[in-house]
Amino acid sequence: MKLTFLGTGTSCGVPTIGCQCYTCTSPDIHDKRLRCSALIETGQTRILIDCGPDFRQQIMPQPFRRIDGILVTHAHYDHVGGMDDIRPFCQFGEVNVYADPLACHGMLEMLPYCFAEHRYPGVPAIRLHEIHKHEPFRIGDLDIMPFEVMHHDLPIMGYRIGRLAYITDMKTIAETEIPYIEGCDTLIVNALRLSPHHSHQTLDEAVRFAGRIAARQTWLIHSSHDIGRHAEVNSGLPGNIQLAYDGQVIEVKA
Numbered sequence: 001m002k003l004t005f006l007g008t009g010t011s012c013g014v015p016t017i018g019c020q021c022y023t024c025t026s027p028d029i030h031d032k033r034l035r036c037s038a039l040i041e042t043g044q045t046r047i048l049i050d051c052g053p054d055f056r057q058q059i060m061p062q063p064f065r066r067i068d069g070i071l072v073t074h075a076h077y078d079h080v081g082g083m084d085d086i087r088p089f090c091q092f093g094e095v096n097v098y099a100d101p102l103a104c105h106g107m108l109e110m111l112p113y114c115f116a117e118h119r120y121p122g123v124p125a126i127r128l129h130e131i132h133k134h135e136p137f138r139i140g141d142l143d144i145m146p147f148e149v150m151h152h153d154l155p156i157m158g159y160r161i162g163r164l165a166y167i168t169d170m171k172t173i174a175e176t177e178i179p180y181i182e183g184c185d186t187l188i189v190n191a192l193r194l195s196p197h198h199s200h201q202t203l204d205e206a207v208r209f210a211g212r213i214a215a216r217q218t219w220l221i222h223s224s225h226d227i228g229r230h231a232e233v234n235s236g237l238p239g240n241i242q243l244a245y246d247g248q249v250i251e252v253k254a
Helices: 055-059 083-092 101-110 174-178 203-213 230-236
Strands: 002-007 036-043 046-048 070-071 095-099 126-130 137-139 141-151 154-161 163-164 188-190 217-221 241-243 248-249
Touching: 002 055, 036 055, 046 163, 055 070, 055 083, 055 126, 083 095, 095 137, 101 126, 101 154, 141 174, 154 174, 188 203, 203 241
Parallel strands: 046 070, 070 095, 095 126, 163 188, 188 217, 217 241
Antiparallel strands: 002 036, 002 248, 036 046, 137 141, 141 154, 154 163
8 A cells, every 4th residue: 555645734834825934945845845635545446535725736746547535534624625626536437525424514515516406517526425433434445444533622533544544633632542543554643833732733742642652653744834844853753753745655554
């Protein structure tokens, strides 16, 4: 199983519009972070995790072929704002989108024209599937287990796919959810910045969480310009816990 980080940035991206800070002015391509999204592929199956407003830019360098499913973590704009741009992939048939009830409701409000009884010609053909935590489902040859994390007071979905666990926008997690993550070989989890935030983990919090899960490798995502430059941050982290970067491809045990 292969995972491509399409975007590793937070809601404003890096560089942030109008900002001339140390990180935003970095010449290093690793410090250019689009909004968070990932592409998971096997020989048979292709799954997108979140479809934010940078989706068109992110998917253009990738081979054009069917997307078998889109996993939505939650319906904040930076995670679903690119859903209209899946239209070209509808030539392969309806695109299956999986989301919990809150995210389904959010997308129905955000994209009502996609779900109208009489759809305007050319709108994306989306089949929305309501999912629930701890209720596994299958897309192609991949088994998926949704679990719950808290984005401040908003419950959102994390996903366990084989020996991969993918979490974004987490601030806290209930003890009851830990068993769904333990034993993963690869952990992907959010680390926003150095200073505290009410709805996201800091870098230190993410490192502590990664240490508890003890995956072979942890990749940090959903990072803002306030976290610092990629190379400098990674030099201060253990080798098995590192900031991911846009376009990075990793092999994951399925």
